């Protein structure tokens with residue numbers, strides 16, 4: 216089932232537009248022109264996940280070394296800071312096998328559409 | 333909506349914030365003290381910050397719509413915490429007051445403690461009667477602290493005394509004037525990590541050395557509680573002050589069985605060193621000490637939680653807390669789901685109601 220969300224300019228960069236569709240709270244993100252839609256409930260303890268921050272993170276590395284990566288691809292929960300892959304909803308780096316639901320989102324004629332199963 | 337099942341709730345660990353630190357307290361300071369703090373109104377932060385958005389422990393999504401830091405607006409907190417989860421009473425303790433432990437100057441600490449209490453009585457407790465206060469005292473001068481307890485101890489809504497610790501164990505007799513005054517007013521002493529541990533010369537030192545990351549210092553907070561518990565028990569503080577009660581907030585509880593058993597075992601072996609302890613030391617803890625639930629531990633198997641609760645007699649000793657608005661807050665509907673009644677209700681309400689003397693008029 217497809218839902219019209221709004222004009223593409225209504226989605227802020229790296230910050231969620233939070234919409235409610237069929238009683239479900241969903242965050243729509245835009246990062247470098249790409250759109251993502253994520254369920255606004257953290258699978259850990261039900262925080263409003265989409266009010267977290269979008270950015271990158273430190274990749275697994277050897278002791279004492281730091282390597283920053285995945286910039287723009289990571290959604291961090293505003294509560295305990297669990298990090299999720301924006302596109303797949305997977306919790307990164309084996310922190311947990313819980314994942315957050317993500318939804319296909321599409322732009323046609325500058326209008327944003329969300330597909331819900 | 334509460335815990336989702338009509339359960340009654342008291343939240344024993346909630347943190348209001350004062351925008352601008354001392355800046356916000358200025359109206360509660362005399363003219364000369366306002367001058368004294370000119371240009372230095374920020375209370376210091378521990379240098380190891382949480383690796384979260386804004387490097388702050390305050391939830392980004394708890395920011396009040398009217399501006400200011402999360403936890404700084406009593407009306408918004410009432411909506412976002414108390415109404416949302418059906419919390420009947422919320423015990424406020426100030427993390428900023430905890431930073432008194434960083435101040436090397438006794439007079440300043442004493443004056444600020446007074447200002448903190450006047451601020452919260454005036455700007456929080458008067459806004460919503462569900463707010464209750466763990467009034468702070470400066471540990472630097474126990475006689476002044478006792479005076480402060482006697483000044484505000486019978487104010488409506490004051491239910492505990494928050495004691496930010498310096499690097500002296502709680503069994504030390506320097507604290508006795510504080511315990512005496514708290515006992516006189518029937519107020520439990522509440523301790524909580526001040527967030528300054530290991531970061532300042534005056535604050536509590538961690539065992540063995542200085543942790544070098546936030547994850548490390550956050551992991552070892554419980555050692556502060558373990559050391560102080562043993563100190564209080566064996567120095568005979570509970571025997572000396574028969575009405576004294578203690579809340580250990582946010583120090584965890586999974587470690588408690590080990591410490592209780594070890595104290596009892598050692599007592600059987602070394603009783604003669606502390607002959608004023610005339611019963612199993614664990615008995616003092618079960619009778620007089622209460623532990624808050626947050627951060628609820630996440631054991632490998634859920635059944636371990638129930639086992640630990642049994643070992644610590646949680647139906648007497650454990651009291652529910654959210655730690656709102658901090659990053660690791662626990663909300664009622666996702667906390668202790670597997671704990672059966674009536675233990676669950678004792679943890680979420682009864683134990684705290686008895687401890688803080690909080691009963692609705694109908695129950696009194």
Ligand code: FES
Nearest residue numbers: 257259260292295
């Ligand atoms: S609720 Fe999201 S990480 Fe805990």
